[in-house]
Amino acid sequence: MLLKKWDDLPVFMKNDEVRKYYDVLSKKRVHLWLKRLFDIAASFILLILLSPVFLVLAIWIKMDSRGSVFYRQERVTQYGKTFRIFKFRTMVTNADQIGALITGQNDTRITRVGAKIRKSRLDEIPQLLNILRGEMSFVGTRPEVQKYVDCYSDEMKATLLMPAGVTSLASIKYKDEDTLLEAGSMKGKTIDEIYTKEILPQKMKYNLEYLREFCFVKDLSLCVKTVV
DSSP, X not given: OOOOOGGGSOGGGOSHHHHHHHHHHTTOHXXXXXXXXXXXXXXHHHHHHTHHHHHHHHHHHHHHSSSOSEEEEEEEOGGGOEEEEEEEOOBOTTGGGGSOSSOOTTOTTBOHHHHHHHHTTGGGTTXXXXXXXXXXXXXXXXXXXXXXXXXXXXXXXXXXXXXXXXEOHHHHHTTTHHHHHHHHHTTTOOHHHHIIIIIHHHHHHHHHHHHHTOOHHHHHHHHHHHHO
């Protein structure tokens, strides 16, 4: 969780834009330690408390459609490292091979049970495992696939100074992202085009604001806002 030394950062992150955010975070190492300690304790406790929910959802998913209970896709987290994210499967098997990496509101690949799970955001709770393993945090920039990380501007790369998160101010503001994607596709644009040219830059404004104003108390506040 603690920041690497500037000289140890990946070459692709060493630019003047990232340096500004690095200097801000380097002064908040105590907050970074508190963030990680909270992640470990809270994810461990929640995994135990929510284990009955895991079991019920796993059975429901298996009864509804063929395939594994979990969906594991490679995403990018702190310092550009890749990891496999845990989510409950809400789409047909091999959905990545038969459509876009971003899911629209009326995507035909979504299963019947998957639609209900996605609506309540329950598909995200297996990411508690990623948090416990240190690959993610409760609060931070949502992890993207490499394809979209490759579209980052120099400033956007600053979001990779911290682990990817389950929730963020951007996630709250864009909780109806699939509706925006659907509206854009009705105008003849591709989902990838809408996301990279319109939605991602706007979400990144919130993510960069989070870095500038980062503190542990604000993380707790964002967790509460997410639940609400």
